[in-house]
Amino acid sequence: MALNRPSSSHSIFKKRSAQSPASAADYLSALSQADARARKTSSSSSSRSTPTATPALSFSSTTTGASDDTLLEGDMDNSDRLSLPPVPPTSEQVFTTVHTEFGHCANEAHRHTSQHDPNEKIRHVERDPPYYILISTYISYLILICLGHVRDFLGKRFHPSSYKHLMPRDGYAPLNSDFDSFYTRRLKKRIDECFAQPVTGVAGRTILLLDRISPDYNHTQIPTGTRTRALNISSYNYLGFAQARGGCADAVEESIKHYGVSTCGSRLEGGSCDLHTIGEALVAKFVGAEDSLISSMGFATNSTYIPAMVGKGCLVISDELNHSSIRFGVRNSGAHVRMFKHNNMANLEALLREVISQGQPKSHRPWKKILIIVEGMYSMEGTMVDLPGLLKLKKKYKFYLFVDEAHSIGAIGPHGRGVADYFGIDPNEIDILMGTFTKSFGAAGGYIAGKKALIDRLRIKGYSGPYAESMTPPVLTQIIASMSSIMGVTGADKPSSQIQNGHASPLRIGNGSSSTINEEPEYHHPGPIPPKYLPSWLNLAPELASGLEGSLRLRRLAFNSYYLHRGLHKLGFIIYGHPSSPIVPLLLFHPAKMLMFHRMMKDREVPIVTVVVGYPATPLITGRVRFCVSAAHTKEDVDEVLRACDEVGDVMDLKHGLGRGKRWDIEEVVKRAVELVNMKQEDVDDA
Amino acid sequence: MDSASSTLEPVFTYVAHSISTVEQAFYRLPGSAIIERYVRSSHQNDPGRTLLEVILIILVIRTLMQSRTRADRNGKNFIEFSEKEIDELVDEWTPEPLTQPLTPAEEAELSAVSIVAGPNGPKPKLVNTGKTAYNLASLNFTGLAGNEHIKQKAIETLRKYGVGSCGPAGFYGTVDVHLELERDIADFLGTEEAILYSQGFSTISSVIPAFCKRGDIIVADRGVTLAIQKGIQISRSTVRWFDHNDLRSLEEVLQSVEKERKKKRAPLTRRFIVTEGIFERDGAMTDLPKLIELKTKYKYRLILDETFSFGSVGRTGRGLTELYNVPAEKVDMLIGSVAIGLCAGGGFCAGSKNVVEHQRINGPAFVFSASMPPLLAVSGSEGINVLRSSPSILASLQENIHAAHAILDRVDCITIPSHSISPIIHIYIRAPSNTLHPSTAAVSTKPSNPVSPLPRDAPQWDIEGEEKLLQEVVEEALAQGVMITKAKRLRGGMEISEARPSIRLAMTSALTKKETEKAVNVVKAALVKVLSKRR
Numbered sequence A: 001m002a003l004n005r006p007s008s009s010h011s012i013f014k015k016r017s018a019q020s021p022a023s024a025a026d027y028l029s030a031l032s033q034a035d036a037r038a039r040k041t042s043s044s045s046s047s048r049s050t051p052t053a054t055p056a057l058s059f060s061s062t063t064t065g066a067s068d069d070t071l072l073e074g075d076m077d078n079s080d081r082l083s084l085p086p087v088p089p090t091s092e093q094v095f096t097t098v099h100t101e102f103g104h105c106a107n108e109a110h111r112h113t114s115q116h117d118p119n120e121k122i123r124h125v126e127r128d129p130p131y132y133i134l135i136s137t138y139i140s141y142l143i144l145i146c147l148g149h150v151r152d153f154l155g156k157r158f159h160p161s162s163y164k165h166l167m168p169r170d171g172y173a174p175l176n177s178d179f180d181s182f183y184t185r186r187l188k189k190r191i192d193e194c195f196a197q198p199v200t201g202v203a204g205r206t207i208l209l210l211d212r213i214s215p216d217y218n219h220t221q222i223p224t225g226t227r228t229r230a231l232n233i234s235s236y237n238y239l240g241f242a243q244a245r246g247g248c249a250d251a252v253e254e255s256i257k258h259y260g261v262s263t264c265g266s267r268l269e270g271g272s273c274d275l276h277t278i279g280e281a282l283v284a285k286f287v288g289a290e291d292s293l294i295s296s297m298g299f300a301t302n303s304t305y306i307p308a309m310v311g312k313g314c315l316v317i318s319d320e321l322n323h324s325s326i327r328f329g330v331r332n333s334g335a336h337v338r339m340f341k342h343n344n345m346a347n348l349e350a351l352l353r354e355v356i357s358q359g360q361p362k363s364h365r366p367w368k369k370i371l372i373i374v375e376g377m378y379s380m381e382g383t384m385v386d387l388p389g390l391l392k393l394k395k396k397y398k399f400y401l402f403v404d405e406a407h408s409i410g411a412i413g414p415h416g417r418g419v420a421d422y423f424g425i426d427p428n429e430i431d432i433l434m435g436t437f438t439k440s441f442g443a444a445g446g447y448i449a450g451k452k453a454l455i456d457r458l459r460i461k462g463y464s465g466p467y468a469e470s471m472t473p474p475v476l477t478q479i480i481a482s483m484s485s486i487m488g489v490t491g492a493d494k495p496s497s498q499i500q501n502g503h504a505s506p507l508r509i510g511n512g513s514s515s516t517i518n519e520e521p522e523y524h525h526p527g528p529i530p531p532k533y534l535p536s537w538l539n540l541a542p543e544l545a546s547g548l549e550g551s552l553r554l555r556r557l558a559f560n561s562y563y564l565h566r567g568l569h570k571l572g573f574i575i576y577g578h579p580s581s582p583i584v585p586l587l588l589f590h591p592a593k594m595l596m597f598h599r600m601m602k603d604r605e606v607p608i609v610t611v612v613v614g615y616p617a618t619p620l621i622t623g624r625v626r627f628c629v630s631a632a633h634t635k636e637d638v639d640e641v642l643r644a645c646d647e648v649g650d651v652m653d654l655k656h657g658l659g660r661g662k663r664w665d666i667e668e669v670v671k672r673a674v675e676l677v678n679m680k681q682e683d684v685d686d687a
Numbered sequence B: 001m002d003s004a005s006s007t008l009e010p011v012f013t014y015v016a017h018s019i020s021t022v023e024q025a026f027y028r029l030p031g032s033a034i035i036e037r038y039v040r041s042s043h044q045n046d047p048g049r050t051l052l053e054v055i056l057i058i059l060v061i062r063t064l065m066q067s068r069t070r071a072d073r074n075g076k077n078f079i080e081f082s083e084k085e086i087d088e089l090v091d092e093w094t095p096e097p098l099t100q101p102l103t104p105a106e107e108a109e110l111s112a113v114s115i116v117a118g119p120n121g122p123k124p125k126l127v128n129t130g131k132t133a134y135n136l137a138s139l140n141f142t143g144l145a146g147n148e149h150i151k152q153k154a155i156e157t158l159r160k161y162g163v164g165s166c167g168p169a170g171f172y173g174t175v176d177v178h179l180e181l182e183r184d185i186a187d188f189l190g191t192e193e194a195i196l197y198s199q200g201f202s203t204i205s206s207v208i209p210a211f212c213k214r215g216d217i218i219v220a221d222r223g224v225t226l227a228i229q230k231g232i233q234i235s236r237s238t239v240r241w242f243d244h245n246d247l248r249s250l251e252e253v254l255q256s257v258e259k260e261r262k263k264k265r266a267p268l269t270r271r272f273i274v275t276e277g278i279f280e281r282d283g284a285m286t287d288l289p290k291l292i293e294l295k296t297k298y299k300y301r302l303i304l305d306e307t308f309s310f311g312s313v314g315r316t317g318r319g320l321t322e323l324y325n326v327p328a329e330k331v332d333m334l335i336g337s338v339a340i341g342l343c344a345g346g347g348f349c350a351g352s353k354n355v356v357e358h359q360r361i362n363g364p365a366f367v368f369s370a371s372m373p374p375l376l377a378v379s380g381s382e383g384i385n386v387l388r389s390s391p392s393i394l395a396s397l398q399e400n401i402h403a404a405h406a407i408l409d410r411v412d413c414i415t416i417p418s419h420s421i422s423p424i425i426h427i428y429i430r431a432p433s434n435t436l437h438p439s440t441a442a443v444s445t446k447p448s449n450p451v452s453p454l455p456r457d458a459p460q461w462d463i464e465g466e467e468k469l470l471q472e473v474v475e476e477a478l479a480q481g482v483m484i485t486k487a488k489r490l491r492g493g494m495e496i497s498e499a500r501p502s503i504r505l506a507m508t509s510a511l512t513k514k515e516t517e518k519a520v521n522v523v524k525a526a527l528v529k530v531l532s533k534r535r
Ligand SMILES: Cc1ncc(COP(=O)(O)O)c(C=O)c1O
Pocket: A297, A298, A299, A300, A302, A323, A325, A375, A379, A404, A406, A407, A436, A437, A438, A444, A445, A446, B368, B369, B370
């Protein structure tokens, strides 16, 4: 009943499809024409003298050959909605990416810079929903729990065979007691449809779902054999480097040919290769630290290196929302742990005063050292760490600071260098910079960067050095190629030498090119890297080496983040987090709405896949959907998500944020997107 | 008086009104009638009881609130300080440095670590020397590294899937090739299902806490590798240790645990035996049939880490279960490494459907980490195909291992703790006869204390001295064109016990028997040269 699609959606789709090309064939021919035109102009006039509106995109390169196999393969009837941009390219625009992986967007207005404005408040105020929402959420859980217990009670009596694995059996205790697994069986199972959806292909702008059905209330999931292409606003593909085509993939192919896929062992026992050394130097340069080390798994970077920094007699103060890998590492270290309220500096300071004055429990001996572990950006909240606040405390209380930049490295800051870059702070003020490559760089694994003495110690004292397999060459190459494309390489081909002489260079973002920031940041990032930082065999494509594509990605991501965040806010939803965070959590509250939201988004004409998270990953009542925008999305994609949320939000009564008078309707949000993105934060509510 | 009551009147009416609204609201709540009846009846019977109940409720609320704000502040150990005193204490406090800088010796060792220039394989070029060397250090048992067919498949996968999966398995990180590799592994081993982790090392550290909780019992070998030690530590289960690779000791421990449980009349808890197939620490091998017999007899579940035996022993490399012809289903949780056994990346745990599905929700390293890059999963699947279709690889690996043993067995300044078919061969320095070296016969009279990870009369080695000698051997061998490595450890009490220093050779089928003999002879010469100097 309520699942029926709101009728208004149809009109919207009709209207949109009217302007888009009639078929894939039409689009492809338009594309190849544009391509041919571009080739002609670039060959006839040797110097590309016409600076077009979209300089960053006009590289001569063929795209159609690459795109058509990925494009037409396996798509259902919705192929021309997601696979083709609504407007075919003009003669100046030649896109080097596959639209399904990395959307074509030529509009220079749809760019933004992620940079801290000294007047902005870092901690955001969380809006509370009306009481009836809170109460009914509690009641929903109560009903679910009661029903679950009733079903267990009856089930155990009338259907003992299906409870066999929860009961002691011939002398074995059950692997999983019925109490421990209650939540999983009785609550999560009901919405299993939202989790572990198998997919295929690239987790880029769109993703191909392998459809499945469950005939027995999610006990088994049966693949139907069909596939659906959906708009992917869920993968941690912040900079859109999840690509099977393009410069990075070419570099990776080259490296597989050269290196194979394995390094055969741990770093200290014969599993090191030259790419590790190169990658580590590059990462250190990228984050602005003396030295760095690379580990083959992000989770393990925390869980195996934290114990090398702290141990018995040390204290770890950890944000209450820290990731499980951090908890894992801290628990293995044997250090004492205390928590502070999420991102709350007053609470942290009170705690610091208490622990330093009290010393170790019982003995009251002073702590050997205190390590504060925070994340740069929180994956469930989208909040940004109050780094200036922390550094102020650090001066006074002499603790060491560990920042896990898993979600912030690459994703924020005018140069994509994470929170320190965002705030214009020298990264060397942070003792330990940790991050992962899984997210922004479309690779896998993690790093730790800091002073050389620290990193060398960690190399031999962390568990991974002697024991864990080292990172594989294809993954290393993906990291090297994507990172250097953000940094740019000095003396690279034509485009970059133009930049060095030119004035409005996209490489120097923040120096005038952005409109909102007037204050010069104090810390200056190192410019492009010299070519000696790259492996000698690596021929980085010119658009990567110039840093143009990298800076384009950063600015597109910042635009999309701001747009989705503020757009949803203006529509009236309760949104958590910071507007420059690519993670945008939208509060749903009720457990039932999580499933409903997920399904309604997926069942739309343009399917959208979402991540819904609830207890225990979040507090009981604040179930939410978490969007992860990407540089690969175009404005039209974000429009699509906003429209979908608007419709679903009305059906499901989700708009409890901004007061009715201050809200905008969806058409206004879409129309005034650029204005909305460039607005000062304090003006957003009242605009 | 009168005026006072008149001014207070609106207050009274307001109070009366709010009470009645609250009352109405209360009656509207479902179940309120029951509560009301209960309160009424209990009050009628005994007004004292009402008071008692109210106090009880207040107490419950108080304790609940207290547990939220941690007891520390109210604990008897808390000392009150004034703000000024705290400021002084803060000023006085000087932390230790975050880490100690490396000592010159450590620095020398770190810079001596071999780094391969270009592709790794049986004869890689080294950055350190600029020359190629025979490789007896890297783990490439079946020579899958550099296999052209696997490379080709990896490139095809890259062109379809990109590199990273950009998400944990729960949220669009489950790619079809992961499911295929899981199926391939399960088929290959003969288990119901398998689950992939994105790093081999983290697999067992995550599998153990997924099943073993506080109050459960783990019986583990004293010689397990660090990954298992950490998994056990984080599980917070009750641990009992048995002597390294000594199944008689295991049986004694199992009996003592059972006795203890009977004595305490403790309820039945989950019980696990955790051990390795081929031990990372010394290359010893577990007697699997006997182990299965014990675990079945005492009703334990078996968590078996086959990191070094999967992809290296058995006719087609299925590991100990194939070697001993034991059905893999008998091992409840069978852990292996795709990175080591199949030269790709990641690790797996194979077992029954229940065991695997449980980990998909409870395995920390599975749930909270991005799934492995698809191209590595495909490389793993292709690796299995290669092993399946050409058992001769495993035969030539065994031949090389045999050849290495034949040479090393004749060297009398060393001892080899490793099993004769283990693809990793550890080399200990034979203790000079005048130093104290407890013979095992003297110890066996009294069993070790199962609560301690150290055996009774734990032997002491001159760790620093032996490490230094072995490092000399490594460098000497490298100078002669053979790359080997010491088994690297975390020293200084970071592991449950200090492993005896050793050189770890990793054999590979990618070298011919002749080449292997040549390389091992170089190692032998280096050992003799360095160790004969010692006396
Ligand atoms: C803060 C944080 N640290 C570490 C990780 C683990 O990274 P990986 O997925 O690369 O293992 C994550 C991943 O979700 C994370 O959010």
